[in-house]
Amino acid sequence: MKFREITQHNRASLFIIIILLFLDMLSFKVLYKISFNTHLPVIKLLLGASFLFMGYLSKGYNPSPLTSRKREIKNFTKIYIISVGMYLILQNFLQDITVDYMVEISIFWSKLLILTLMLRLMVRWIQKLFLNAKIGLRDVIILGKGDSSWHLINQLKKSPSLGYNVLGYVSDDNDLNMDKSTIYLGRLSDIQEIISNNDIDDIIISSSEYSHDEILNIIGSLYNLSVCIKIVPDMYEALTGQVKMSILHGLALIDINPDILTEYQRLVKRLLDVLISIITLVCAMPIIIMVIFIIKLTSSGSIYYTQVRVGRKGRHFNLYKFRTMFENSEKESGPVWASVDDPRITPIGRFLRKFRIDEIPQLFNVLKGDMSIVGPRPERPFFVEKLTARFPYYSRRLCLRPGITGWAQVIGDYDTTVENVENKLKHDFYYIENISMLLDMKIMLMTLIILGKGRGR
Numbered sequence: 001m002k003f004r005e006i007t008q009h010n011r012a013s014l015f016i017i018i019i020l021l022f023l024d025m026l027s028f029k030v031l032y033k034i035s036f037n038t039h040l041p042v043i044k045l046l047l048g049a050s051f052l053f054m055g056y057l058s059k060g061y062n063p064s065p066l067t068s069r070k071r072e073i074k075n076f077t078k079i080y081i082i083s084v085g086m087y088l089i090l091q092n093f094l095q096d097i098t099v100d101y102m103v104e105i106s107i108f109w110s111k112l113l114i115l116t117l118m119l120r121l122m123v124r125w126i127q128k129l130f131l132n133a134k135i136g137l138r139d140v141i142i143l144g145k146g147d148s149s150w151h152l153i154n155q156l157k158k159s160p161s162l163g164y165n166v167l168g169y170v171s172d173d174n175d176l177n178m179d180k181s182t183i184y185l186g187r188l189s190d191i192q193e194i195i196s197n198n199d200i201d202d203i204i205i206s207s208s209e210y211s212h213d214e215i216l217n218i219i220g221s222l223y224n225l226s227v228c229i230k231i232v233p234d235m236y237e238a239l240t241g242q243v244k245m246s247i248l249h250g251l252a253l254i255d256i257n258p259d260i261l262t263e264y265q266r267l268v269k270r271l272l273d274v275l276i277s278i279i280t281l282v283c284a285m286p287i288i289i290m291v292i293f294i295i296k297l298t299s300s301g302s303i304y305y306t307q308v309r310v311g312r313k314g315r316h317f318n319l320y321k322f323r324t325m326f327e328n329s330e331k332e333s334g335p336v337w338a339s340v341d342d343p344r345i346t347p348i349g350r351f352l353r354k355f356r357i358d359e360i361p362q363l364f365n366v367l368k369g370d371m372s373i374v375g376p377r378p379e380r381p382f383f384v385e386k387l388t389a390r391f392p393y394y395s396r397r398l399c400l401r402p403g404i405t406g407w408a409q410v411i412g413d414y415d416t417t418v419e420n421v422e423n424k425l426k427h428d429f430y431y432i433e434n435i436s437m438l439l440d441m442k443i444m445l446m447t448l449i450i451l452g453k454g455r456g457r
Contacts, residue, residue, distance in 0.1 A: 012136025016063035309378035324349025375403025
């Protein structure tokens with residue numbers, strides 16, 4: 001379940017999050033008082049904030065009953081070990097610390113981890129008891145009819161611990177077999193009215209009677225409504241992406257997140273973008289000055305290269321780069337992607353591209369708000385039109401600010417033709433559906449490794 005789902009008229013989800021936060025703060029306060037004699041409020045506050053932040057990074061405040069307890073324990077343990085290890089290394093680097101201090105800190109965080117996991121398992125057990133008593137269920141409707149829909153409805157009704165209360169199904173006409181299991185709510189064309197009249201939390205698209213384009217239109221029509229959308233695996237091709245799945249007693253569902261980021265997540269991501277951009281520009285200033293002189297001395301033309309790109313919500317903006325090609329390189333060919341050993345690239349430009357130094361000016365695009373550090377790469381309007389015509393779901397990439405680097409850049413390869421873009425889109429959609437601060441950090445780290453190896457082109 002995404003963070004945005006707690007605002008969808010389900011008080012039980014919000015209550016679970018509040019309980020988990022309260023227990024974490026109580027656990028920290030009690031163990032801190034037992035373990036340390038110091039009463040410095042600043043240190044206590046910083047450690048407490050770090051503890052809650054680790055819980056957030058490990059997705060420990062996810063109220064969904066579908067969350068794997070094994071995965072939750074694994075994520076918590078991994079984040080705690082990494083965080084405490086980094087803290088001790090940093091402390092040892094900044095000042096000499098004793099072995100006794102390291103042991104004391106390690107024991108404190110180990111106790112806190114064990115206590116936190118035990119309390120979480122208790123909360124999850126109580127949550128399951130309430131759900132089995134049909135308290136705190138999320139209201140869901142099924143889109144489509146047929147055997148798959150009938151099977152899904154019966155699975156959800158048999159297992160209330162999954163957290164769903166089936167209100168009915170929506171289709172172009174009713175199905176006598178499904179009418180025995182639930183209520184026929186109306187036609188697909190009336191979906192928005194049905195949602196507003198029934199105060200629905202979730203929608204599951206479960207029938208193969210809809211084409212890919214129809215499914216995308218459904219998702220688009222629900223964009224501004226506070227509902228969560230899921231589709232069954234045979235609809236997976238509709239988004240052509242490696243999206244996140246939930247498992248309902250052996251039945252897989254794909255989570256679709258129309259809003260992608262909440263206002264809070266968008267704010268945090270923006271603050272990090274600005275902070276990282278300023279620090280990087282300051283540190284890279286000697287390199288920037290040197291590159292300016294080298295470009296000016298080695299080829300005629302401007303130092304910087306500006307190009308119109310398509311940003312969030314289809315807004316056009318000017319992207320900045322150091323010029324790596326000869327002046328007017330597309331005068332005769334028109335817009336084309338760079339190829340391997342492209343003759344239009346200058347000798348110094350090839351070096352700049354190899355280590356992606358030519359991308360540094362895009363940090364100014366980040367400061368202006370046109371781009372983010374991490375996100376799908378922005379394309380030119382000419383290519384966006386071609387790609388949207390070929391791949392109807394391409395426009396979903398425009399829900400986020402484009403990035404200097406992204407999952408497709410560290411996992412995939414450069415675009416050279418329209419035909420090989422589809423694989424890159426899969427990586428972009430994986431990022432969109434799984435976006436998190438932790439994933440952004442992973443992408444930035446992988447980007448640094450790629451820069452060090454000079455794998456740019």
